[in-house]
Amino acid sequence: MSRKRITAHVGPLDDMAKRFVVAWNEGQRGGKPLGEHVTFVTLESLVSVMSPKRLELLRGLRASGPTSIRALADQLARDYKSVHGDVTLLMDAGLIRRLADGSISAPWDKVQAELDLAS
DSSP states (O other): OOOOEEEEEESOHHHHHHHHHHHHHHHHTTOOOOOEEEEESSHHHHHHHTOHHHHHHHHHHHHHOSBOHHHHHHHHTOOHHHHHHHHHHHHHHTSSEEOTTSOEEOOOSEEEEEEOTTO
């Protein structure tokens, strides 16, 4: 069984655009997706999104499977409003998905960070 991974890149938006073009061209040729990616323009933005509480939230959501924000807040013994704010931020960053039934999911086994030292 392969592990599902998302790569969090830190680098310029030009790099994100290049990954998009490569993925688009691969899809046009009928190739397999090259994986899931999110991009943060600065290391500071990545670190601010991946706070210890949000990392705990992602781990809890991964462990529980698709659930509601209320159930996740109860599971984590955290205030609903705080969890809702964290979920919204993580969804905006592309690290949490909302499913068709309204539940939320963090389908990743692994979040891999990639820092571009040349940029």
